[in-house]
Amino acid sequence: MTSASELLALRAELTGTLLLPGDTDYEAARRPWNLSVDQHPAAIAEPADVADLQAILRFAAAAGLGVTVQPNGHGANGDLRGVVLVRPARFDSLAVDTQARVLRAGAGVNWGRALDELDGTGLVALAGSNAEVNVVALAIAGGHSMFSRRYGITARSIISVELVDAAGVVHRVSDADDAELIWALRGGGGLFGIVTEIELALYPGDAIFGGGLTFPAESAEAVITAALELARDEPELGVDIGMMRFPDVEHLPPHLRGRTVATVNLVHLGDEATGRAFADRITSVAEPIADALTNFTIGGLAAVAAEPVDPMPSAEFGAAITGLDAAFAREFVDAFLSGADRGLMRCGIRLLGGAIADELGADRAVVGAMQADGLVSAGVLLFDPTIDVDAAFAPLRELVAKHPGGRPLPSFLGSGATLAGAYDPDVLERLAAVKQRVDPGGVIRSNRPLGWLDQTVG
Numbered sequence: 393m394t395s396a397s398e399l400l401a402l403r404a405e406l407t408g409t410l411l412l413p414g415d416t417d418y419e420a421a422r423r424p425w426n427l428s429v430d431q432h433p434a435a436i437a438e439p440a441d442v443a444d445l446q447a448i449l450r451f452a453a454a455a456g457l458g459v460t461v462q463p464n465g466h467g468a469n470g471d472l473r474g475v476v477l478v479r480p481a482r483f484d485s486l487a488v489d490t491q492a493r494v495l496r497a498g499a500g501v502n503w504g505r506a507l508d509e510l511d512g513t514g515l516v517a518l519a520g521s522n523a524e525v526n527v528v529a530l531a532i533a534g535g536h537s538m539f540s541r542r543y544g545i546t547a548r549s550i551i552s553v554e555l556v557d558a559a560g561v562v563h564r565v566s567d568a569d570d571a572e573l574i575w576a577l578r579g580g581g582g583l584f585g586i587v588t589e590i591e592l593a594l595y596p597g598d599a600i601f602g603g604g605l606t607f608p609a610e611s612a613e614a615v616i617t618a619a620l621e622l623a624r625d626e627p628e629l630g631v632d633i634g635m636m637r638f639p640d641v642e643h644l645p646p647h648l649r650g651r652t653v654a655t656v657n658l659v660h661l662g663d664e665a666t667g668r669a670f671a672d673r674i675t676s677v678a679e680p681i682a683d684a685l686t687n688f689t690i691g692g693l694a695a696v697a698a699e700p701v702d703p704m705p706s707a708e709f710g711a712a713i714t715g716l717d718a719a720f721a722r723e724f725v726d727a728f729l730s731g732a733d734r735g736l737m738r739c740g741i742r743l744l745g746g747a748i749a750d751e752l753g754a755d756r757a758v759v760g761a762m763q764a765d766g767l768v769s770a771g772v773l774l775f776d777p778t779i780d781v782d783a784a785f786a787p788l789r790e791l792v793a794k795h796p797g798g799r800p801l802p803s804f805l806g807s808g809a810t811l812a813g814a815y816d817p818d819v820l821e822r823l824a825a826v827k828q829r830v831d832p833g834g835v836i837r838s839n840r841p842l843g844w845l846d847q848t849v850g
């Protein structure tokens with residue numbers, strides 16, 4: 393057990409801050425974005441620089457503690473006893489090289505800030521749907537973007553990473569420097585070191601049209617059928633289908649309050665007329681209750697999904713799915729409604745295909761080329777403690793079992809999952825070998841441990 397005086401000595405060594413249990417700000421600082429995870433780290437560090445990170449890693453190794461980085465905690469997944477929690481906010485560097493088409497982001501940068509920086513450049517990065525998610529965290533966990541059917545999974549756009557390994561050594565990791573380590577970082581998550589900065593490829597995207605369409609539940613089957621057909625015909629179009637059940641609470645707009653709705657989000661890299669023609673294939677089968685389709689710039693991407701940004705308690709379910717044939721839409725609607733009666737709040741399916749399935753260069757990333765049709769992501773809000781989470785997700789589990797699509801990206805794994813949920817045993821073995829090389833003592837912990845054989849390497 394590490395003594396308070398040892399931790400106080402570490403605090404004295406840092407330029408940044410270190411909060412310990414009992415400190416006034418510790419309670420607020422330990423809270424992750426997902427408030428259902430009750431984490432109690434041994435200490436919470438906000439390092440000022442690489443030297444601070446090196447001191448933390450040295451201290452942790454000597455004291456038998458783990459170290460984990462958690463910029464926001466959307467993916468928080470454990471109680472963190474015996475672990476120093478690193479908040480990387482001060483690693484806030486951000487630069488766009490429009491000539492080389494590269495985004496360089498520090499470990500503390502969220503997507504909202506990165507996309508604002510890209511506004512006006514005519515370039516896009518493979519960002520996710522939420523501005524409050526961290527750039528590094530999403531990219532190293534796989535990362536699905538509404539641009540992925542055009543340009544691929546985010547992890548495959550990682551050019552290089554600057555990383556402090558468990559021994560405190562700083563590396564610039566790229567295909568040329570360490571092909572095996574960068575392979576692991578392209579989807580293996582935070583197991584292999586503390587990433588201080590990442591370089592991601594940028595892609596052309598000066599005209600963007602898209603947004604969300606919302607329909608009454610009665611139209612769900614027709615609308616989802618039309619969206620699946622559209623996605624099949626247009627493999628580069630970003631398409632996300634879903635259903636939501638909203639509580640009857642005052643702060644919601646009247647068209648959503650207490651209602652169950654179907655949603656289709658579209659993102660087209662191109663002109664409005666073509667994008668509108670795509671959308672017409674859906675709005676011609678049913679009248680939307682809300683149509684938020686518009687031309688937008690990259691800085692406005694988060695408005696497409698319009699997800700909540702405030703911390704909340706939730707349980708998540710994620711899976712890959714395939715066989716989205718003509719009968720699927722009815723099955724999906726039935727599964728959602730039956731889950732919603734037991735507390736399921738939302739379920740979305742991000743359509744895959746297009747560049748996501750591209751085999752060229754896939755061997756340079758552990759995420760590889762995904763062949764499934766869709767990524768399922770569902771959530772239950774845990775404000776009501778009587779909700780049985782397993783029962784709420786059960787109809788979706790049955791649906792996925794009927795349409796098995798292999799394993800999802802790590803960034804789409806559900807609550808409690810390990811990397812064993814995302815990769816086959818032979819891939820886990822290869823990841824374990826990389827982990828053994830760069831962190832033999834298992835000091836660096838990820839929200840997604842390997843979950844396979846030897847827990848000490850996770």
Ligand SMILES: Cc1cc2nc3c(=O)[nH]c(=O)nc-3n(C[C@H](O)[C@H](O)[C@H](O)COP(=O)(O)OP(=O)(O)OC[C@H]3O[C@@H](n4cnc5c(N)ncnc54)[C@H](O)[C@@H]3O)c2cc1C
Pocket residue numbers: 425460461462463464465466467468480499519520521522524525526527528529530533534535536537581582583585586587588699700803804837838839840
């Ligand atoms: C509302 C919402 C929307 C989302 N949308 C998408 C989406 O569109 N596409 C998608 O792919 N995913 C999406 N996700 C999932 C998201 O990518 C994961 O939750 C991911 O973990 C990032 O969340 P975060 O920024 O809160 O990271 P955290 O939960 O804070 O961190 C997650 C893990 O990342 C690792 N990590 C983070 N930073 C570092 C670092 N500097 N060095 C080493 N390891 C590090 C650590 O292992 C850490 O445990 C979404 C999640 C939510 C809740």
